[in-house]
Amino acid sequence: MIGTRSNNNLGIAAALVFATFVAACSRTQTAGGTVVVAPRDTTEVGDVSDAGSVADSTRSVGDRIRGAVGRVASAIGLGSRGPEVPPYTGTNARGIPHYARRAFTNEERRLLRAAYGIEEPHRLYVSDSTEGGLLKYDTRAKRCRSCYVNSYRVGFTSVRRAGESWEQAERRVRAMRRRDFPSSARASSNRSTADLDPIIRADVERMLADARRAGFAVRVVATYRSPEHEAYLMAMGGGRTHTLTSLHSYGRAIDIVIADGNIKRRRTRQAWIAFRRWVTSYDGDKFRILGTPERTWDWRHVEMPTSSVGFRTIEEALERARRCDGADCDFQPRLPDRMR
Ligand SMILES: [Zn+2]
Numbered sequence: 001m002i003g004t005r006s007n008n009n010l011g012i013a014a015a016l017v018f019a020t021f022v023a024a025c026s027r028t029q030t031a032g033g034t035v036v037v038a039p040r041d042t043t044e045v046g047d048v049s050d051a052g053s054v055a056d057s058t059r060s061v062g063d064r065i066r067g068a069v070g071r072v073a074s075a076i077g078l079g080s081r082g083p084e085v086p087p088y089t090g091t092n093a094r095g096i097p098h099y100a101r102r103a104f105t106n107e108e109r110r111l112l113r114a115a116y117g118i119e120e121p122h123r124l125y126v127s128d129s130t131e132g133g134l135l136k137y138d139t140r141a142k143r144c145r146s147c148y149v150n151s152y153r154v155g156f157t158s159v160r161r162a163g164e165s166w167e168q169a170e171r172r173v174r175a176m177r178r179r180d181f182p183s184s185a186r187a188s189s190n191r192s193t194a195d196l197d198p199i200i201r202a203d204v205e206r207m208l209a210d211a212r213r214a215g216f217a218v219r220v221v222a223t224y225r226s227p228e229h230e231a232y233l234m235a236m237g238g239g240r241t242h243t244l245t246s247l248h249s250y251g252r253a254i255d256i257v258i259a260d261g262n263i264k265r266r267r268t269r270q271a272w273i274a275f276r277r278w279v280t281s282y283d284g285d286k287f288r289i290l291g292t293p294e295r296t297w298d299w300r301h302v303e304m305p306t307s308s309v310g311f312r313t314i315e316e317a318l319e320r321a322r323r324c325d326g327a328d329c330d331f332q333p334r335l336p337d338r339m340r
Contacts, residue, residue: 153245
C-alpha cells in the first residue's frame with residue numbers, strides 16, 4: 001500500500017511539474033499582450049536571476065574548481081574546505097541543486113521560518129551564479145533540468161509579509177489581479193541610472209559609456225524596480241523568470257537591450273552575445289549576466305552583486321536570524337534619498 005501511495009504521489013508531483021512548465025511557457029508567449037510595461041521590441045520578456053531552470057554558468061573556472069573540490073572534500077568527509085563552499089552549493093550533472101541535507105534542529109527550523117519564510121530547509125541551496133554563491137530557497141524541489149521551479153534569494157527584500165512563508169507569499173501574489181496593485185506598482189520600470197544604488201551608479205554609467213564607445217548600441221530599459229513592481233510583473237505573468245527577490249529592488253541590476261532588441265534577428269543576436277562577453281570581462285567581476293553569453297533565459301539582465309546583501313551559508317542566515325530575534329531580517333536596499 002505504501003509503495004502504491006508513494007507512486008501515486010510521484011505521479012501527481014510529475015503532473016504538477018509538467019503543468020507548471022506548460023503554464024510557464026504559455027505565459028511567456030502571451031506576455032507581450034498582457035504586460036504593458038514590457039517593451040515590445042524584444043522577444044524575451046523575462047527578467048531576473050532566480051529561474052532555477054538553467055544551470056549557473058557564469059562562474060569563473062577557479063570558482064568551479066573550488067566548488068568541485070569542496071564537494072569532493074565534503075563527500076569524503078574532509079572538513080578542510082572553506083566556509084565559502086558549503087556542500088549544498090551548485091547543481092549536479094542533471095541540473096538539480098545540491099539541496100541542504102544537514103539535520104536542522106527545531107530551533108533552527110523556527111528561526112528560518114520566522115525570519116525568512118522558509119517552510120522546508122531541505123530546499124535551501126547556494127546558487128553559484130554570483131560571487132561566492134547566494135543562499136536560495138525553492139518553494140518546490142526541482143526534479144529535472146528543464147523543470148521550472150521558483151527560487152527566492154534568502155534575506156532579499158520583497159513583498160513577502162512578516163510571518164508569511166514563501167509558499168504562502170507566492171500563492172497570494174499569483175492570485176492577485178491587476179486592480180489589486182497600487183498604481184505605483186503598475187507603472188513602468190524605472191529606466192534612469194540615477195535610481196540605482198548610489199555606490200554603483202558611477203560604475204554603471206562608465207560601463208555604459210565605454211560600451212557605446214566600443215560600438216555596442218546599448219539601451220537601458222530598466223534599473224530600479226520596487227518589490228511591489230516585481231510582484232506585479234510576476235502576477236501578470238510577464239515572463240516565466242520573474243521573481244519576487246531581485247537585485248533590481250536594490251538598485252543593483254539593469255536590463256539592457258542591444259540595437260533593435262530583436263533576439264531572433266541574427267545581427268542583433270550576434271551583437272548581443274558580443275556585448276555579454278564584453279560586459280562580463282569589463283572591470284573585473286563587477287557585472288554579471290545570467291546563463292552564458294550565448295545561452296540565457298534573460299538576455300537583458302545585468303547585475304552588480306554585493307557581499308552586503310544575501311547569505312553565502314545557512315549558518316550566516318541563522319546567525320542573522322538570531323540577532324534579529326526571528327523578526328523580519330531581510331536586507332534593506334540602499335537607494336537615493338529621494339526614493340526612500
Ligand atoms: Zn533584470
